[in-house]
Amino acid sequence: MLGEMWQFRGRYKILHITWFAFFLSFVVWFNFPPLATTVGADLNLTKEQISTIAICNVALTVPARIIIGMLLDKFGPRLTYSLLLMYAAIPCLMFASAQNFNQLVISRLLMGIVGAGFVIGIRMVAEWFPPKEIGLAEGIYGGWGNFGSAFSAFTMALIAGWFAFGAPGSALNWRAAIAGTGIFAALYGVFYLFNAKDTPPGKAYRRPASARGIEVTTTKDFWLLMLMNIPLSAILGLVAWRLMKLGLYGTGTMYIIWLALLGLYLFQAYNCWVVNKDLMTGKKRYPAEDRYNFSQVAILELTYIVNFGSELAVVSMLPAFFEGTFSLSAAAAGMIASSYAFMNLAARPGGGLISDKLGSRKVTMGVLTGCMGIGYLLFSQVDSTWSLPLAVILVMCCSFFVQAGEGSTFSIVPLVKKRITGQVAGNVGAYGNVGAVLYLNIFSLLPGWLGGGADPTPAIEAASTARFFQIMGVAALIVAALCFVVLKEPKGSFAEAHHDEEKTVVPNTSPILETESI
The missing domain is CATH 1.20.1250.20 (MFS general substrate transporter like domains)
Structure with a gap:
């Protein structure tokens, strides 16, 4: 290739x-x-x-x-x-x-x-x-x-x-x-x-019977889906609280937004129930070959919290970290910090390539996430006594594992269940933003927590930054352990075609939308 x-x-x-x-x-x-x-x-x-x-x-x-x-x-x-x-x-x-x-x-x-x-x-x-x-x-x-x-x-x-x-x-x-x-x-x-x-010539585009909510194949997975949907609304509640604290509106408006978000969650739950109603009422049972484990989606959502979520958070705070720690100009600090984002050009394809070549997408995901956690823990020790080149090298190494982990995550997403790939990718991607908002709020609140509410001193600011990287590092190590325990090797991980892909050749005209009967 x-x-x-x-x-x-x-x-x-x-x-x-x-x-x-x-x-x-x-x-x-x-x-x-x-x-x-x-x-x-x-x-x-x-x-x-x-x-x-x-x-x-x-x-x-x-x-x-x-x-x-x-x-x-x-x-x-x-x-x-x-x-x-x-x-x-x-x-x-x-x-x-x-x-x-x-x-x-x-x-x-x-x-x-x-x-x-x-x-x-x-x-x-x-x-x-x-x-x-x-x-x-x-x-x-x-x-x-x-x-x-x-x-x-x-x-x-x-x-x-x-x-x-x-x-x-x-x-x-x-x-x-x-x-x-x-x-x-x-x-x-x-x-x-x-x-x-949409598809190569002669291949049908497959879609779910309904796109109102994610289709699951067991009743246990339905309740796991309901659980995993909670953070998607809860994080917006956190954003609403943050905007209230910044004075954009009052507490009354915030409570109205919270009620609206609760309604949004219930509406989403209702749509998921409509899609899976026959399964939940016992009218429908999926054959073994057509089932998938929603736990695989859940663990990928967690991996994307700790890799892409942490990337967005680190990109936002890294220039100020270099500027304050090494007494650099804003321009110099920004250019050095940009090395974190530049690694995307090689690291994310590299993570996908490693996943292709190693022979186990599960092991790749676990190892990259674990190395990312170790990298964040090491970076929490960086202070003004470090040499600047060594700190930059550590940033780039840590960035490689973060972005390679992102590539590894989305080398698995399309293999979970072909006909709902868009919805799986949407949920996993949304969890990346959940992680970013969560990490950024933790970072902004840490100085106040550690400083007892007083204006933070430089020492408190430095301790807060170290604690921030430690939190991300520990979170990554926990998710890495879950990858080895929960994540399963997808069916046909290295096959010539997706395992649930139809082999029927259709006329080479316009892309065809096909509703699968299940």
């Missing part, structure tokens, strides 16, 4: 145009942080308001990834990705034309939906590549696409400067830069619509 990857035809064309679609979605999703100070100066925003906008940017990504996963399984990745990229222009133009803080918040909440684009390509790549190559293919898609966040960090200020013809400070034309990314994404969405196909 490595030798053929640079061919721009057949499945490799689909891989390349799909990872670039993901790349653009992340450029759009992360187009605010590089311009945050410029936007703040132009609209007279406080630091708390800028922090609020950053939280809003990820808030709706949790439910959006679940919803996108449902739409993906029903309508196919080509149409779903194309429409999402076209939609990206709307929040970008809203943000670019905003005149006050409230307008910025609304547009950024809507922007969080664009962050759900990742799950779409997971199924697209799974349709075009066999299980024996799925790790590397999904790793290339995830790693190269995820690089969009780093690309945005390095180029948005430059692009804004071009639009402002070199004018300094708040005169930078951030509005044109933000709007431009959305317009470009929308144009690429049109290109993707006419150049991508």
Whole structure:
């Protein structure tokens, strides 16, 4: 596969145009942080308001990834990705034309939906590549696409400067830069619509009988599904609490939001009941060959909390850590910290390739997660007495295991149950954002906890950072142990075709949507 990857035809064309679609979605999703100070100066925003906008940017990504996963399984990745990229222009133009803080918040909440684009390509790549190559293919898609966040960090200020013809400070034309990314994404969405196909010629696109909720195959798995859905709503409740603490609204509004989130959970539970009603009432029983264990989805959700969730959290705090620990300039600290994100180009495909070649996706997942935990525990010991090059090397090593773990996670996701791959990818992806929000809130609250509520001293700040890395390290080691105990080797992990894939060849016309009878 490595030798053929640079061919721009057949499945490799689909891989390349799909990872670039993901790349653009992340450029759009992360187009605010590089311009945050410029936007703040132009609209007279406080630091708390800028922090609020950053939280809003990820808030709706949790439910959006679940919803996108449902739409993906029903309508196919080509149409779903194309429409999402076209939609990206709307929040970008809203943000670019905003005149006050409230307008910025609304547009950024809507922007969080664009962050759900990742799950779409997971199924697209799974349709075009066999299980024996799925790790590397999904790793290339995830790693190269995820690089969009780093690309945005390095180029948005430059692009804004071009639009402002070199004018300094708040005169930078951030509005044109933000709007431009959305317009470009929308144009690429049109290109993707006419150049991508859901499946290779002669292969039917398989979808579940209903995409309203995840289909399970045993009653025990249904109750596990109900349990695992709780954090997806609870984390939004935490975001609502955080926004209240920042003064965006009062406690009364927060309680209303909490009630709405409870209603959202009950609505989601009802949809899952509708999909699995015949199973739960005993009218339907799945044959052994058609069953899957939902525990496999649950453990993958936990792995994505500790790898992708921790990545988003570390990327947010690492520049300030280097700046304060080694007395660097903000620019130098930002460039050094960016090495963490740059590792995505090689680490995530590397994790998928290791998963393909090692012969056991279970062992790969457990080892990479364990090494990640050890890396975080080692990094918790970094202080000003360390040499800067040694600290950078440790960051890059730790980053490799984090992002390789992400690649390993999504080398397994498409192998759980083919017809619900979109929903599985959506739920696992949503848990990554659950982890990010959880870790970021822990990081922000630790100085107050350790300092007894007083203004934190530099020593308390340093102790809080060390404790933060220790928490992530211990969490990763616990999940690694669960991988060895709970995770099972997927059926046909290294086969030429997915184990539940139909062998019937259909006419080579337009992509076919097939409803499977089960």
